[in-house]
Every structure is written in structure tokens, then in C-alpha cells.
Amino acid sequence: MATQTVARADAEQIWQAAINAVDPQRLLAAAPADLLGPLPAGRVVVVGAGKAAAGMAAGIAANLRQRGLPPERLAGLVSVPAGCGRRIERIEVRQTRPAGANLPTPQVVTTTAEMLVQLGSLGPDDLAVALITGGGSALLAAPRVGVTLEDKIAVARFLSARGAGIVELNTVRRAASAVKAGGLARASTAGRLVVLVLSDVIGDPLDLIASGPCMPTPANPQAALDVLQRFGAIAAGIAPRLVDLLNEDIASGCCLPSGAGSGPDWTTPFGCHVEHRIVGNNDTAVDAAVAKAQRLGYEVSVQHALAGGGPETHGARVVGIRLAAQARALARATQADRRLRAGIEGGEATVALPPDHGLGGRNQQTVLETVVALEGDWPAGLVVASVGTDGEDGPTDAAGGVIDAAVAAHLGAEPQAASQAISRCDSLPLLERAGGLIRTGPTGTNVADVRIVLVRP
Incomplete structure (x- = not known):
């Protein structure tokens, strides 16, 4: 040859070999058997979003099965792009956006709303598991009041076309969302929420991977405005309603509700204890x-x-x-x-x-x-x-x-x-x-x- x-x-x-090494099901199979901590007396609900969410869900289902959790106590829903779907017993894998189009869709919004309902149905004897992976920002969407899905799409398209990186994009996404910047975790009424993260952001900043849906760090409206200004979005008239809301946030000193502690392990206002664990990265x-x-x-x-x-x-x-x-x-x-x-x-x-x-x-x-x-x-x-x-x-x-x-x-x-x-x-x-x-x-x-x-x- x-x-x-x-x-x-x-x-x-x-x-x-690089791609195989970050196969999510393989990573979870190699993880400690007690990755999720002790099994709860009640139910386990798995939610998640991202390109690796289906593989991670399959790995979690296998882990729980091996540990003896009865199938009827497991449920879940994850959001993935087209082409990443698979069948998993008791966990629905929903393909919510087309392949090659890294933008939220109405189906993403509907699916996210269903996840929030599932998390809010849990009690103190239940365990929630959130699977957060690269691509999750576009696959987990709940526009904040006053912002439309079209606003979010317009901002993402404009910033991407201007060469914004993932950090800049997710800084704005966090400020435009009700589910990012800790919003997913704050919806959980379970006793514990274990967040498993497969990171696509260099340095593994948990508040920026998939825009930090389970981190307590508040969105930063000034940083979001700075990104929009620097890349010309404000001058171009992109999403003026979002710009107005960010200015109102700054004027009022508004920030997201806080939890007990500001690191990756914290407690939500509902008393749900949140723990983050990174399972793989670049x-x-x-x-x-x-x-x-x-x-x-x-x-x-x-x-x-x-x-x-x-x-x-x-x-x-x-x-x-x-x-x-x-x-x-x-x-x-x-x-x-x-x-x-x-x-x-x-x-x-x-x-x-x-x-x-x-x-x-x-x-x-x-x-x-x-x-x-x-x-x-x-x-x-x-x-x-x-x-x-x-x-x-x-x-x-x-x-x-x-x-x-x-x-x-x-x-x-x-x-x-x-x-x-x-x-x-x-x-x-x-x-x-x-x-x-x-x-x-x-x-x-x-x-x-x-x-x-x-x-x-």
C-alpha cells in the first residue's frame, strides 16, 4: 500500500478511536456502579438533552437494571437530533430537531415543557437524573416570558454567522431562557438530582455546557448584552424584545433565584439536592x-x-x-x-x-x-x-x-x-x-x- x-x-x-472513546454508553458502562448514589425508595425519572443523551440514557437504564431497580419505577424523556434516536425501555428518546440544523424547534419547546412537568411530579423519596451533553442548548428550550422562540432562533443564527463561539452563544442563551442557568434543576421536587455531563465546551464550565440547565449560577444580562453589542446584533435590530428585557434586568438588579451554595452541588428552593458529575470531555x-x-x-x-x-x-x-x-x-x-x-x-x-x-x-x-x-x-x-x-x-x-x-x-x-x-x-x-x-x-x-x-x- x-x-x-x-x-x-x-x-x-x-x-x-477518538469518537469511540466518548461513546456515551461505553463511558457509563465503565463508570462506577454507584454513579447515581444509593437507589431511592421511590421512582427514578431521567431527563436530558443533547447529541449524546440517548446513549447516556441507555447506559443509565442498564446501570439501574443491573442494580435491581424494578422497571415500573423508571421513566424518562430525552431530546436528541434526528439520527440519534433509539429504543430504550421506559425512557422515551424524542428526535426534536433536524440533523445539521442546530436550532430549537417547536417540538423542542414542547418536549422541554414535558420534562419540567415530570420533574415537578416527584417527591422526596424519588431520584431525578439529568443527562447534559453537547448540543443540549438547542435541544432544551423554554423561552423566558417576553421572548419568543423566533427571537431565540434569530439570535443564534446571527451570532453563529458572525463567528461567535460556544461561550458567547450560551451566555446569551442563558439570559433568554427559563430552563437554562439552573431552570431545569429548580423545577425538580425530587429528593436528589444527579446531573451527568458529557462536555463539549473546552475547560468544562458547567454553567455553559448546554447553557447550564442545572447550575445555580445566575444568567448575566450585562454579559449577554455585551455579546450582542460586540457582534453587531443590537445595531442590526436582532431580537429587540430580548435587548429591552436585558436592559430591564440590569436596571432592576434582577437575577435568577438562588440556591444554597453556588457550586455544582447545591440545594434548590424545593429542597432538591443537586450533584454534577462529568463523565467525559474533549x-x-x-x-x-x-x-x-x-x-x-x-x-x-x-x-x-x-x-x-x-x-x-x-x-x-x-x-x-x-x-x-x-x-x-x-x-x-x-x-x-x-x-x-x-x-x-x-x-x-x-x-x-x-x-x-x-x-x-x-x-x-x-x-x-x-x-x-x-x-x-x-x-x-x-x-x-x-x-x-x-x-x-x-x-x-x-x-x-x-x-x-x-x-x-x-x-x-x-x-x-x-x-x-x-x-x-x-x-x-x-x-x-x-x-x-x-x-x-x-x-x-x-x-x-x-x-x-x-x-x-
Whole structure:
């Protein structure tokens, strides 16, 4: 097999190992049997939202079954995207939004309302379990009084198109919602609520993962206004009712109801004790990718994602240029000593869309930026890949992009095509023609992205 073909096959094994490592059912199967604490005398109700919520629900159902909970004492409802559904005894998995459209829908609102009713029906001898995973913000929605679903959709679309990252988006979402920023937990009248989190936000800030539906930290109206101002939403007249409400919140000193304590373990006004437990994150995927690369014989340089920063550190162009520099350095070293080398990192790039944008995603944009940065000088034996662990890269059916010598040669035959695709954020058609798309389908998990640079002699 040609060196380049081997390198691309290796890259696929590595990104698949990363995705497999954050399979939610596998993570929960490996967790301690008493993950939920003592079984209650009463019922167990499971609610949740996100791309991994179905797999987590299946894992919890298996855990409770093994511990001897009678089936009739278990119930639940989780909200997932299309393509992530599955059958679980006693827990309904409802597909509430289309694949590739990370926005709330009327069905999301209805499903969220049903979850709140279920949580509010519990008593002190019951246990509530909340499954919070990446993508949960769009799959758990209850607009606050005075805000419409259309307002929330307009804000999310506008900020995403302007290149806002997940932290900025969720800062606004928290301030526009009755279920985020602790709203889900405050609805629970159970004795205990155990929150299991599969994190897609770098640094694992529990108040921002899925917009913190079980955290007591109040929404910050000033921070939300600052985001809307910085990205031009206020000047563009986006969601003026929300802007008015945020100004009223600031003027009145309004904040959300508080619980006893402000950390991840707290007690709600109804007396429900809340506990948070992180079961996996981006580091979990990166570490698995590193281990797989090492087993394949690569000497690996690893960079775990760092929290914070904006387009100046996480923009697709900045990331692509950095990957190109790393590729050059690894290629020079491999040319000198013939050793296999890899660079693996986690994170989530951002992209600002122009008004006439095409079709693509942040990972596809990133690998095209790498091609342009290398200026037609693609080192022999080099493969660069960037993949979303959820199988969704922007509003596309691709998970990301991969460039090897064959793809680079195809792109080189159209010297201006890559730059033009980048300028219009239209990476998918070009990468599809060149054979550079990664398609996994919905993976049922989400811990942001993994990037891979491989060099073989």
C-alpha cells in the first residue's frame, strides 16, 4: 500500500478511536456502579438533552437494571437530533430537531415543557437524573416570558454567522431562557438530582455546557448584552424584545433565584439536592487519539485544548496556519530520520460567514486554510484532518475534512479555488470534488473537535 494511502487510513483509525472513546454508553458502562448514589425508595425519572443523551440514557437504564431497580419505577424523556434516536425501555428518546440544523424547534419547546412537568411530579423519596451533553442548548428550550422562540432562533443564527463561539452563544442563551442557568434543576421536587455531563465546551464550565440547565449560577444580562453589542446584533435590530428585557434586568438588579451554595452541588428552593458529575470531555477524545497513534507507531506531539480566547486564537484561519507550520516541522524531522510523527490536538474553531456564504463547516474551512498556508508545497507522506466528534460540521452532512497528497494535488489543479471557497465559506463542494470530506453520520456523542497531523516517510 502506498505511503499516502497508509497515512490516510491511519488518520481514519485515529479519529474513529477518538469518537469511540466518548461513546456515551461505553463511558457509563465503565463508570462506577454507584454513579447515581444509593437507589431511592421511590421512582427514578431521567431527563436530558443533547447529541449524546440517548446513549447516556441507555447506559443509565442498564446501570439501574443491573442494580435491581424494578422497571415500573423508571421513566424518562430525552431530546436528541434526528439520527440519534433509539429504543430504550421506559425512557422515551424524542428526535426534536433536524440533523445539521442546530436550532430549537417547536417540538423542542414542547418536549422541554414535558420534562419540567415530570420533574415537578416527584417527591422526596424519588431520584431525578439529568443527562447534559453537547448540543443540549438547542435541544432544551423554554423561552423566558417576553421572548419568543423566533427571537431565540434569530439570535443564534446571527451570532453563529458572525463567528461567535460556544461561550458567547450560551451566555446569551442563558439570559433568554427559563430552563437554562439552573431552570431545569429548580423545577425538580425530587429528593436528589444527579446531573451527568458529557462536555463539549473546552475547560468544562458547567454553567455553559448546554447553557447550564442545572447550575445555580445566575444568567448575566450585562454579559449577554455585551455579546450582542460586540457582534453587531443590537445595531442590526436582532431580537429587540430580548435587548429591552436585558436592559430591564440590569436596571432592576434582577437575577435568577438562588440556591444554597453556588457550586455544582447545591440545594434548590424545593429542597432538591443537586450533584454534577462529568463523565467525559474533549481531553477524553484527544487522549484516545494519542493512544491509537502511538499504537500505530507514531511519535506524538499533543496539545489539549485551552479554554478562552476568540477568533485571534480559535479562528479557522489561525488554526489552519498553525497546523501548516506544525506539518512543515514534522515533515522536516521525518525526512531527516524516517520516523513516523503525529500532532494531535483538540478544540473548536470559529468561522465568520459573509452575506453570500456557501456551504461548509469549521473543520472543512480549517483544512482548506492549511492547504493555502502551505502554498502548494504539500510534504510527502502528510495527512491533515479536522473532525467534529458529533459527525456534524456546520449545517452539512460531513463531520469535517481531510487532506492528503491526492486531495492536495486535486486542489492544486485549481489554484484559486481553495482561496475562493474560504472567502465564501463554501468548502464542502470543493472538498467533495477533491475527495477530502469526512462523513461519519451522526455519532451520538459530542465533545467538540479533534485535529490530526500525520507524517510518514
